[in-house]
Amino acid sequence: MDKQQLQEFIARRIALELKDGDLVNLGIGMPTLVANFVPEGRDVLFQSENGFIGVGPAPTEEQFDPCIANAGAMPVTIVPGGSFFDSAMSFGIIRGGHVDITVLGALQVAENGDIANYMVPGKMVPGMGGAMDLLNGAKKVIVAMEHTAKGAHKLLKQCTLPLTAVNAVNLIFTEMGVIEVTAKGFVLIEQNPEYSLEQIREATGADLIISMNLKLMA
C-alpha cells in the first residue's frame, strides 16, 4: 500500500464504526478522510470545533463561501439540519460529553490509553488546538494512525512525548489491525491478513494480547 491507499484503508474501516445518530468530530489529516467513506444512508452528523454541526463535502464553485470552512481551514459546506455557533458552545458540546466519537491522529499511544499528539519538544510545536478537550470530552476516542513511524514504535508501554491526555484512547486503527485499549493493555481485535501476527507484534512497542474473537480487518 502506498501512503494514500494506506490512509484510505484505515479511514474506510473507521467509517464502519459510525452508527445512526452519532455526532462525530474528525481531526485534521487522515481522520478527515473518514467522512468520505460513511456508508450510504447512515445518519451521521459531523461537528467542526470552529463552530458548527453538519459539516458537508467540499463546495462546488457556486457553493463556495469563505465564511464556511472546517477546523483545518478547508472550505466545506453545511448540510440541511446543520447549525452554526461560537467556540464556547462548541466546546460545551465537546467537554460536556455530547460528541459520540472523535477520530484523531497520534504520535504515540500508551497501553493505558495515554496519547501524545500535539508536540515534539524543540522540533514541532503546533499546539493542541481542540484535541485536549476532545480527548477528555468525547464518549469514544478513536485513533487513526500508521502502526509505526517508519519502523519506530508508536504503540508503547509509556509515551515519551508530552501527553495530550491521560487514559483517553479507546480504539486504535492502523494498516495492520484494530486494537482495543483495555485495563489489561492492548488487545488486537482485528488483523489485516496482509500482516502476520508476528509482524504486528514486532511493530508494537508493548505487549499485544490477541483477542479470543480475533476477526479479519475488512
Added chain:
Amino acid sequence: MEKLIRLEDAVNLVRDGDTVMVGGFLAVGTPERLIDALIAKGVKDLTLICNDTGFVDRGVGKMVVAKMFKKIYASHVGTNKETGRQMLEGETEVVLVPQGTLIEQIRAGGFGLGGVLTKTGLGTLVEEGKQVVEVDREKFLLEKPIRANVALLFAEKADVKGNLSFHGATRNFNTYMGAAADISIVEAREVVQLGEMCPDEVVVPGVFVNYIVDGGAL
C-alpha cells in the same frame, strides 16, 4: 453614544505594550482591515490572545510576520511558520492553551467569574503551576479568567448600537472577546441604522461593543 468610528481612529486605540484579543479561527471571522491598519501604523510589544496565529499572509498571522507580539496565547500555531520560528528562536513567548479552555478563560474574564474548572489538560504540561480542585471526588484544573486592553472583532452585521449578527463559522471567539476587553472594536461587513436589525437576530448585544468600523463589502 456614537460607536461608529473611522478605521484610522480605531487603530489609535491600540497602544504599544497592550494585550489584544483578536477574533477569528484560522482567518475565518478575522477583522482583516483593522489588522492591516494596525500593521501600517506599526504598534509593538503587544501580547496576543487569539485561537491561533492564522497564516503568514492572512488573519492575525500578518501581525506575527510584522513582529508586533512579544507574547502569544493561542491553542494552535502550526499553520504559521513564522510563529514557530519566533518561538523556537526565543523571539516571542508562546503559551499554548487548549481551545476550549481559552474560550472559557475569556468568557470568565468578561462575565465576572473567578475562573473555570475543567478536566482538560489534567496530567499534561498544561497542568503545571495550576491548582487542582476536587469537586465531589472528581479532579479539575482551575483555569483563571483573562482580560485584554483591546478586542479586535469581526461581525457580518452591526447596527449603530453595536448589536451584532454573524454568518457561517465566523462567530468562534468573536462573541465573547468584547466582554473581556476594556475596549472592543468590531469591524462589521455591513453597518445598519437603528431599527434595521431585528432583535431576534442579535447574537451579541451592543453592550459589549464600544466601537464599530464599517468594513464595507469585503
